[in-house]
Amino acid sequence: MxxxxxxxxxxxxxxxxxxxxxxxxxxxxxxTAKSLYPPIVPSRTAKSKAAKRRVVTExxxxxxxxxxxxxxRALTRVQRKKYVIYPHTFALNAxxxxxxxxKTTFLNGLPEKYESASVVxxxxxxxxRAVVCNSILQEHWHAKKGxxxxxxxxxxxxxxxxxxxxxxxxxxxxxxxxxxxxxxxxFDPQVNYYWLRGERTIPEGHRRGRVEPMRFQIDDKxxxxxxxxxxxxxxxxxxxxxxxxxxxxxxxxxxLPLFRRQYDNHIFIGAKLEDPCCYGHTQFHVVPDRFxxxxxxxxxxxxxxxxxxxxxxxxxxxxxxxxxxxxxxxxSEEDVSRPFVSQAVITDGQFFSFFxxxxxTLALSPSxxxxxxxxxxxxxxxxxxxxxxxxxxxxxxxNDAVLKLLLQFLLNKPQC
Amino acid sequence: HHIRMISEGSCDTEDWRNDLGNPQLRIFxxxxxxxxxxxxxxxxPDTVQFRIPLEMTKFxxxxxxxxxxxxxxxxxxxxxxxxxxxxRNHLNQRVKRPDYKVAYVQLAQQQTFQFPDIFPEKDQKHxxxxxxxxxxKFMEDERQRQKSxxxxxxxxxxxxx
Numbered sequence: 001m002x003x004x005x006x007x008x009x010x011x012x013x014x015x016x017x018x019x020x021x022x023x024x025x026x027x028x029x030x031x032t033a034k035s036l037y038p039p040i041v042p043s044r045t046a047k048s049k050a051a052k053r054r055v056v057t058e059x060x061x062x063x064x065x066x067x068x069x070x071x072x073r074a075l076t077r078v079q080r081k082k083y084v085i086y087p088h089t090f091a092l093n094a095x096x097x098x099x100x101x102x103k104t105t106f107l108n109g110l111p112e113k114y115e116s117a118s119v120v121x122x123x124x125x126x127x128x129r130a131v132v133c134n135s136i137l138q139e140h141w142h143a144k145k146g147x148x149x150x151x152x153x154x155x156x157x158x159x160x161x162x163x164x165x166x167x168x169x170x171x172x173x174x175x176x177x178x179x180x181x182x183x184x185x186x187f188d189p190q191v192n193y194y195w196l197r198g199e200r201t202i203p204e205g206h207r208r209g210r211v212e213p214m215r216f217q218i219d220d221k222x223x224x225x226x227x228x229x230x231x232x233x234x235x236x237x238x239x240x241x242x243x244x245x246x247x248x249x250x251x252x253x254x255x256l257p258l259f260r261r262q263y264d265n266h267i268f269i270g271a272k273l274e275d276p277c278c279y280g281h282t283q284f285h286v287v288p289d290r291f292x293x294x295x296x297x298x299x300x301x302x303x304x305x306x307x308x309x310x311x312x313x314x315x316x317x318x319x320x321x322x323x324x325x326x327x328x329x330x331x332s333e334e335d336v337s338r339p340f341v342s343q344a345v346i347t348d349g350q351f352f353s354f355f356x357x358x359x360x361t362l363a364l365s366p367s368x369x370x371x372x373x374x375x376x377x378x379x380x381x382x383x384x385x386x387x388x389x390x391x392x393x394x395x396x397x398x399n400d401a402v403l404k405l406l407l408q409f410l411l412n413k414p415q416c
Numbered sequence: 417h418h419i420r421m422i423s424e425g426s427c428d429t430e431d432w433r434n435d436l437g438n439p440q441l442r443i444f445x446x447x448x449x450x451x452x453x454x455x456x457x458x459x460x461p462d463t464v465q466f467r468i469p470l471e472m473t474k475f476x477x478x479x480x481x482x483x484x485x486x487x488x489x490x491x492x493x494x495x496x497x498x499x500x501x502x503x504r505n506h507l508n509q510r511v512k513r514p515d516y517k518v519a520y521v522q523l524a525q526q527q528t529f530q531f532p533d534i535f536p537e538k539d540q541k542h543x544x545x546x547x548x549x550x551x552x553k554f555m556e557d558e559r560q561r562q563k564s565x566x567x568x569x570x571x572x573x574x575x576x577x
Contacts, residue, residue, distance in 0.1 A: 092462070093462075251459075255460055
């Protein structure tokens with residue numbers, strides 16, 4: 001009644017009254033409001049798994065903003081016992097194990113670029129034939145060589161032949177492919193790569209029972225390599241679906257047998273980081289005396305000859321392409337944004353095998369491998385005979401297919 | 417096996433003197449014994465594990481398997497297992513457990529070997545009306561009687577009236 005008129009207007013005048021202060025849009029304000037407290041993160045120095053995770057994450061974050069040199073140094077600084085993978089092994093069926101450790105699928109034959117019969121210039125092919133024949137005859141016929149030790153036969157016969165052949169072919173084909181003029185041909189380079197893959201439980205010692213990543217190192221000494229300043233084009237797109245599978249091996253590497261050592265962790269493509277020719281083109285490998293065909297068949301391992309060639313190709317090329325990617329600043333947490341491509345030719349003087357490798361992923365360490373669906377691809381051929389035998393200054397049974405493949409390999413050039 | 421021919425030539429003492437050193441070692445029937453064992457740790461499918469005498473070498477193992485059993489061998493690796501000399505008997509003398517050599521043989525031509533299950537689990541099914549079956553039933557009833565009432569939910573008899 002009369003009490004209604006005696007209500008004060010005060011609540012309606014003050015803007016800080018309860019009715020006006022009661023705001024319904026709390027969520028919108030909370031996202032834009034400045035929080036009064038710092039974010040809750042785990043400690044950095046506590047003896048806990050969360051703290052360890054935070055330290056590792058911060059280390060990786062800090063690495064992302066470093067130069068390639070600093071990244072390589074930080075990732076290879078600490079020395080620990082690691083499995084040393086030799087590209088030439090006596091181990092049986094080593095190629096399947098190496099495929100697992102490098103996450104590579106192996107495809108028989110070569111990529112479509114070389115499979116489709118391309119028209120090859122006949123004059124260039126005949127020049128190539130002349131260079132190769134001259135190199136072979138020089139070593140086997142013209143130059144008088146005394147007999148050496150059995151373990152040094154390859155070094156005496158095949159190494160100089162390959163030297164002359166590669167040098168001659170590179171200079172010959174320089175007029176066809178401009179990138180070869182700018183390339184760098186090195187003899188007896190070193191190629192090293194160090195990476196983490198898979199986990200193991202430490203069986204004995206003061207760290208028994210803990211889980212640690214497995215470390216691997218490849219130290220390779222190819223016969224020669226050609227490096228170019230631009231990258232070769234990819235064979236398949238980066239995220240392409242490849243039908244072949246990467247073999248999975250659940251057994252410990254010690255059963256292959258692979259042995260562990262501790263020394264400097266090297267990552268090297270054949271030249272230092274500042275070299276302008278930092279992308280790989282082709283590598284040439286010589287089969288050592290121990291793994292020659294006749295020696296393997298004497299030990300009863302004739303079927304392992306192809307296997308050891310494949311293992312050699314996969315290991316050497318993975319090391320080379322991986323090191324090239326590290327030189328560009330990619331590592332396991334920062335995966336490659338473009339595929340790295342390289343080629344290799346493995347020979348024992350008479351038989352040639354050709355390998356192509358495309359590196360699609362570097363993320364092989366346990367933390368990065370969880371949701372990584374990319375895999376590296378390696379194409380390889382069976383060994384093909386270049387000539388049947390050499391008689392009195394003449395080569396019998398020269399195989400033109402091998403020469404054509406050699407020519408195509410060396411003429412592979414990046415798109416301008 | 418090898419057959420030795422004894423020649424009936426002249427036995428003039430001055431012509432042959434074989435008392436100057438032992439003849440070359442010929443092994444006609446080896447005294448080695450190989451024992452195929454189940455691997456303690458998981459091995460690749462082409463690897464077979466043997467226990468061999470300490471005096472045998474990798475080449476001996478290869479020749480033994482290839483010539484006597486015609487098993488194609490690709491690679492052999494050996495190691496010697498040292499067994500303890502620490503245990504003591506009732507006279508406080510140290511008792512040595514003998515050492516043995518283990519050979520890991522990898523088979524050629526992509527052959528595989530899986531150690532067989534020598535003691536398979538047998539399903540104990542006695543025939544009807546036999547003594548064993550009645551005994552089994554009796555034991556089963558005893559066990560059931562010993563168990564407490566499942567409706568109590570694991571609570572002991574201490575709690576209760």
